[in-house]
Amino acid sequence: MSVTAAKGFTAAGIAAGIKDSGDLDLALVVNQGPTRTAAGVFTSNRVKAAPVLWSEQVVKGGRISCVVLNSGGANACTGAPGFQDTHATAEKAAGELGVDAAETAVASTGLIGLRLPMDRLLPGITAAAGELSPHGGEKAALAIKTTDSVHKTAVVEGDGWTVGGMAKGAGMLAPGLATMLVVLTTDADLPAPELDKALRAATRTTFDRIDSDGCMSTNDTVLLLASGASGVAPGYDEFAEAVHGVCDALARQLIGDAEGASKDVRIEVVNAASEDDAVEVGRSIARNNLLMCALHGEDPNWGRVLSAIGTTSAAFDPDALNVAINGVWVCRNGSVGEDRELVDMRYREIGITADLSAGAESAVIWTNDLTADYVHENSAYSS
Amino acid sequence: MSVTAAKGFTAAGIAAGIKDSGDLDLALVVNQGPTRTAAGVFTSNRVKAAPVLWSEQVVKGGRISCVVLNSGGANACTGAPGFQDTHATAEKAAGELGVDAAETAVASTGLIGLRLPMDRLLPGITAAAGELSPHGGEKAALAIKTTDSVHKTAVVEGDGWTVGGMAKGAGMLAPGLATMLVVLTTDADLPAPELDKALRAATRTTFDRIDSDGCMSTNDTVLLLASGASGVAPGYDEFAEAVHGVCDALARQLIGDAEGASKDVRIEVVNAASEDDAVEVGRSIARNNLLMCALHGEDPNWGRVLSAIGTTSAAFDPDALNVAINGVWVCRNGSVGEDRELVDMRYREIGITADLSAGAESAVIWTNDLTADYVHENSAYSS
Numbered sequence: 001m002s003v004t005a006a007k008g009f010t011a012a013g014i015a016a017g018i019k020d021s022g023d024l025d026l027a028l029v030v031n032q033g034p035t036r037t038a039a040g041v042f043t044s045n046r047v048k049a050a051p052v053l054w055s056e057q058v059v060k061g062g063r064i065s066c067v068v069l070n071s072g073g074a075n076a077c078t079g080a081p082g083f084q085d086t087h088a089t090a091e092k093a094a095g096e097l098g099v100d101a102a103e104t105a106v107a108s109t110g111l112i113g114l115r116l117p118m119d120r121l122l123p124g125i126t127a128a129a130g131e132l133s134p135h136g137g138e139k140a141a142l143a144i145k146t147t148d149s150v151h152k153t154a155v156v157e158g159d160g161w162t163v164g165g166m167a168k169g170a171g172m173l174a175p176g177l178a179t180m181l182v183v184l185t186t187d188a189d190l191p192a193p194e195l196d197k198a199l200r201a202a203t204r205t206t207f208d209r210i211d212s213d214g215c216m217s218t219n220d221t222v223l224l225l226a227s228g229a230s231g232v233a234p235g236y237d238e239f240a241e242a243v244h245g246v247c248d249a250l251a252r253q254l255i256g257d258a259e260g261a262s263k264d265v266r267i268e269v270v271n272a273a274s275e276d277d278a279v280e281v282g283r284s285i286a287r288n289n290l291l292m293c294a295l296h297g298e299d300p301n302w303g304r305v306l307s308a309i310g311t312t313s314a315a316f317d318p319d320a321l322n323v324a325i326n327g328v329w330v331c332r333n334g335s336v337g338e339d340r341e342l343v344d345m346r347y348r349e350i351g352i353t354a355d356l357s358a359g360a361e362s363a364v365i366w367t368n369d370l371t372a373d374y375v376h377e378n379s380a381y382s383s
Numbered sequence: 384m385s386v387t388a389a390k391g392f393t394a395a396g397i398a399a400g401i402k403d404s405g406d407l408d409l410a411l412v413v414n415q416g417p418t419r420t421a422a423g424v425f426t427s428n429r430v431k432a433a434p435v436l437w438s439e440q441v442v443k444g445g446r447i448s449c450v451v452l453n454s455g456g457a458n459a460c461t462g463a464p465g466f467q468d469t470h471a472t473a474e475k476a477a478g479e480l481g482v483d484a485a486e487t488a489v490a491s492t493g494l495i496g497l498r499l500p501m502d503r504l505l506p507g508i509t510a511a512a513g514e515l516s517p518h519g520g521e522k523a524a525l526a527i528k529t530t531d532s533v534h535k536t537a538v539v540e541g542d543g544w545t546v547g548g549m550a551k552g553a554g555m556l557a558p559g560l561a562t563m564l565v566v567l568t569t570d571a572d573l574p575a576p577e578l579d580k581a582l583r584a585a586t587r588t589t590f591d592r593i594d595s596d597g598c599m600s601t602n603d604t605v606l607l608l609a610s611g612a613s614g615v616a617p618g619y620d621e622f623a624e625a626v627h628g629v630c631d632a633l634a635r636q637l638i639g640d641a642e643g644a645s646k647d648v649r650i651e652v653v654n655a656a657s658e659d660d661a662v663e664v665g666r667s668i669a670r671n672n673l674l675m676c677a678l679h680g681e682d683p684n685w686g687r688v689l690s691a692i693g694t695t696s697a698a699f700d701p702d703a704l705n706v707a708i709n710g711v712w713v714c715r716n717g718s719v720g721e722d723r724e725l726v727d728m729r730y731r732e733i734g735i736t737a738d739l740s741a742g743a744e745s746a747v748i749w750t751n752d753l754t755a756d757y758v759h760e761n762s763a764y765s766s
Contacts, residue, residue, distance in 0.1 A: 047693030047701045047717070077689050079702065079718030112686025113719055215673045215687070216694050289672070289753075290598045290761050297762025303495025304598075306460050310430030311599050318430045319462070334430070335462030336496055370672075372755035378673050379680025 002137030002153035003029050005164030007187040008227025011136035013143030016124025018072035018110075018117055024143035026124040027069040029183050030097060030132055035228030038064035039196035040105070041203050043220035049076035050086040051106040052219060058090075058105045062192030064225050065099035067183055069144050070121060071168070073110040076218040085116050092122050096129040107181045107221045109146055109168060141166035144181050147377065149257055154249035156242040161188040161230040163242045167250040170259045180254075182207070182222040184246055188239055189228035198240040199224045206247035209279070210366045212258040213374070214287040222247075255366045260374030263295050265350045265367045273359035277314035281354060282365030284308045292370035298345035300325040305354060306334065315358045322355035385520030385536035388547030390570040391415050391610025394519035396526030399507025401455035401493075401500055407526035409507040410452040412566050413480060413515055418611030421447035422579035423488070424586050426603035432459035433469040434489040435602060441473075441488045445575030447608050448482035450566055452527050453504060454551070456493040459601040468499050475505050479512040490564045490604045492529055492551060524549035527564050530760065532640055537632035539625040544571040544613040546625045550633040553642045563637075565590070565605040567629055571622055572611035581623040582607045589630040592662070593749045595641040596757070597670040605630075638749045643756030646678050649749055650735045656742035660697035664737060665748030667691045675753035681728035683708040688737060689717065698741045705738035 004011050009031060016026040031038075040059035042052050058064060068089055075082050086106050094101035108116070141151040147170040155164040169180030184199070203222055224243065234242075255264050267285050272278035285291065288308040294301035302323045309321060323331035328343045330336075350369075387394050392414060399409040414421075423442035425435050441447060451472055458465050469489050477484035491499070514522075524534040530553045538547040552563030567582070586605055607626065617625075638647050650668050655661035668674065671691040677684035685706045692704060706714035711726045713719075733752075 045690060045693040046695075046699075047689045047704075074686075077686055077714065077718055079716065082718070112684075112690065113714070115719075213672050215671055215690065218686075218690050218693060288598055289596050289757075293758050293761035296758065299762065301495075303457075303460055303601075306430045307428060307495065307598065307601050310428040310601060312429075316429075321430075331460065331496070333462065335460055335465070336498075370758055372758045374672075375676050375679065375753055375755045375758060378676035379682065 001155050001164055002141045002166040003164055003183050003185045004134050004137035005155040006162040006185045006227065008032050008229025009185045010132040010134050011140040012128040012131040012133065013136065013139030014124060014128045014131060017120040018070055024139065025070055025072040026128055027140035027143040028093065028128045028132060029067040029140060031065050031225045031227050033227055035189055035226055036063050036065055037190060037192040037195055037226045038062065038224060039192060039199045040221065040223045041199060043217055045216045045218050047218050049074050049108060049219040050078060050083040051075055051108045052221060053083065054086045054090065055105040055107065055221060058102060061102060063103050064105050064223065065103040066093050066097055067105045067107065067223060068093045068125065069107045069181060071109050071144050071146050073108060073114055073116045074112050074219050075108040075116050076112040078115055082115060085118055088118065089121060092125045096126055105223055109144065109181050109219055112218060137166065144168040147259055152250055152253040154246045156245040158234055158238060158242050160232040161186060161234055163246050165246045165250055167254060169254045170257050180217060180220055182250060184224040184243065186226045187230035188226055189231065189233045190226050190239060194236055195224050195226055198243045201240055202244040202247040206244065206251040209364060210251050210255050211283055211286040212255060212368045255368060258368040259377045260371045261368035262371055263350050263369035264348055265295060265352065265369065267352045267365045267367065268362065269354045269356065270362045271359060272356045272361045273315035275361045275363055278361050278363035280312050281309055281314045281356065282363055284312045285352065285354060286365050286367035289370055295350055296369035296371050300330055300340045300343040300345060302331045305352065306331065309354060314356060316356040320357035324353040326351055384538050384547055385524045385549040386412050386547055386566050386568045387517050387520035388538040389545040389568045389610065391612025392568045393515040393517050394523040395511040395514040395516065396519065396522030397507060397511045397514060400503040401453055407522065408453055408455040409511055410523035410526040411511045411515060412450040412523060414448050414608045414610050416610055418572055418609055419446050419448055420573060420575040420578055420609045421445065421607060422575060422582045423604065423606045424582060426600055428599045428601050430460065430601050432457050432491060432602040433461060433465040434458055434491045435604060436466065437469045437473065438488040438490065438604060441485060444485060446486050447488050447606065448486040449476050449480055450488045450490065450606060451476045451508065452490045452564060454492050454527050454529050456491060456497055456499045457495050457602050458491040458499050459495040461498055465498060468501055471501065472504060475508045479509055488606055492527065492564050492602055495601060520549065527551040530642055535633055535636040537629045539628040541571065541617055541621060541625050543615040544617055545569060546629050548629045548633055550637060552637045553640050563600060563603055565633060567607040567626065569609045570613035571609055572614065572616040573609050573622060577619055578607050578609055581626045584623055585627040585630040589627065589634040592747060593634050593638050594666055594669040595638060595751045638751060641751040642760045643754045644751035645754055646733050646752035647731055647749065648678060648733045648735065648751060649747060651745065651747050652737045652739065653745045654742060655739045655744045656698035658744045658746055661744050661746035663695050664692055664697045664739065665746055667695045668735065668737060669748050669750035672753055678733055679752035679754050683713055683723045683726040683728060685714040688735065689714065692737060697739060699739040703740035707736040709734055
């Protein structure tokens with residue numbers, strides 16, 4: 001279902017030969033309207049890939065007719081020639097589909113610092129245009145995979161309208177405003193400012209709160225396209241909740257498929273003085289390599305949690321910190337709590353609760369353990 | 384030689400039974416004067432171990448007669464009982480040596496969240512006091528090891544005076560003001576404020592600029608003790624240079640012995656708008672797990688360097704960034720530079736130069752690669 005669950009969209013995924021493996025590597029998502037409003041959020045990394053720079057401009061217009069996505073190359077750190085490649089990609093797709101290049105978004109993922117093989121990519125757009133179908137969402141989701149072991153899709157049904165989406169992402173997964181590549185579609189009829197508001201609200205507490213390895217990408221892109229084809233204009237709150245639901249499901253799938261991970265770790269920071277404090281503390285815990293190694297070893301090493309909290313600027317008293325791992329309060333009042341032998345860590349999901357005893361705000365951050373497999377996968381990525 | 388290279392100091396290292404292994408685990412360093420001035424810097428982690436809280440107070444007095452150090456337990460996150468243990472440790476040593484407990488510093492290292500076995504530690508102090516010797520520096524350095532594979536010592540000779548020191552540290556190695564445990568001694572005759580100034584100047588550009596794994600300890604302690612036994616009062620600049628030399632040698636040894644590491648990585652950030660910018664960028668590069676995996680795989684993956692720079696707030700234009708790896712400028716003007724195949728990464732030391740093209744300031748940060756051995760060592764630490 002993916003991006004074609006909502007009415008008014010066609011999609012395709014093909015093998016254009018960008019990847020040497022021959023796997024699917026080029027996707028098209030086409031918004032057939034009637035309304036074609038759109039919103040997007042992008043990486044906050046200051047080193048932005050060419051397709052991010054291009055698509056940021058497209059989104060400013062509030063309309064997207066088509067998205068071209070490729071795996072097999074990020075087109076990041078490729079200078080002016082790389083930007084020209086993105087521009088040529090948009091022009092080619094626009095020409096094939098009879099739409100405006102200024103309404104054609106581009107997203108790329110793969111290795112940084114390599115030019116894309118345009119002699120394969122441009123003919124691939126022609127081929128993909130010939131395969132566009134209202135059932136093409138699955139193949140499009142397959143075509144944007146890099147090190148992902150599975151493709152990721154999600155759908156939420158409203159009352160007469162639908163929000164669907166697809167995502168890719170398995171490494172360099174610490175989104176600054178978004179995550180790797182995500183395209184959401186809806187047949188609801190909503191103006192671009194409402195799409196933008198709903199998308200930002202959803203990403204703020206979903207993609208922005210997963211932090212697998214602390215490494216922010218140059219290519220993170222989340223787009224939301226509305227076709228209006230359902231003829232229904234839902235209320236904002238109802239629509240925002242559906243967008244949040246799809247983002248949340250996709251974010252959870254991203255963490256579940258993170259490179260080399262053996263554990264999914266849900267870090268809940270409670271009783272913080274502010275939501276910002278809760279997020280800062282959660283992220284600091286998520287990024288602590290030593291703790292993530294311990295969790296891999298099924299070791300409830302709460303001292304490393306406190307050590308991570310101690311590096312933040314959040315409001316707390318060290319003697320009032322409490323930490324639970326999988327429901328066992330192993331640290332109370334900054335010191336030894338319940339017996340750590342009571343903690344059962346055999347399952348893939350691990351829950352850490354950090355109680356700052358400093359207020360009433362909270363936040364949840366998702367991360368993964370640090371494993372030898374992560375090292376292996378990422379020490380041989382270029383080759 | 385270590386802490387007994389300078390005149391006026393005795394030391395000892397013994398096995399008190401704190402470690403189950405029977406290895407050396409308790410050290411004493413005694414300043415026999417005549418002057419006994421001292422300075423210290425400590426972790427900036429807000430979760431501080433009991434011995435850090437104690438020794439910070441001792442250093443405020445500007446005098447240290449004795450330092451008690453133990454491995455086998457950090458005495459961190461142990462609450463009021465843990466602080467009482469530190470207090471009892473200082474009182475016991477002071478009683479054995481006939482000095483003031485308020486001039487007795489304590490430093491501990493090992494697992495967080497466990498009480499120290501005081502029934503073994505206190506008799507150990509008596510035993511160690513009986514073994515104090517002007518040749519005891521090596522055994523003291525051995526007694527503070529935890530996961531260190533070697534003990535670390537350094538000596539710089541002045542004109543009629545000496546600065547020597549010992550260090551331990553192999554993990555949780557991202558000092559906030561200091562590194563794990565370091566004791567420096569000198570027989571120079573200098574007042575405490577000058578010791579403090581020289582020590583802060585030295586640690587700022589040595590221990591503060593190593594970042595092996597981004598994890599800041601609760602126990603980092605660096606002490607500088609002066610006996611005045613040489614009868615020489617060197618000029619400040621000459622003395623500060625010697626202190627810097629010892630700190631630099633010890634910091635380099637810490638990086639060279641980091642847990643599981645196979646590469647020592649020297650990151651030099653040049654042409655930064657400010658020294659703070661250079662340090663922020665260097666630290667962001669050092670903490671990028673994906674890059675550190677690539678370096679382990681001898682992959683000159685400069686795209687991950689740019690991606691790390693892009694997450695900082697430093698002044699730079701993405702299109703003016705240059706990156707060299709082992710002298711080959713693989714990235715020029717934010718894009719592809721010299722052929723990455725030219726980079727020879729076979730040796731343990733790797734040099735990365737990041738040119739921000741934004742000013743004239745620079746800084747050097749040292750780190751290590753990320754390896755499967757690091758994961759293995761740290762996923763089985765508690766057990």
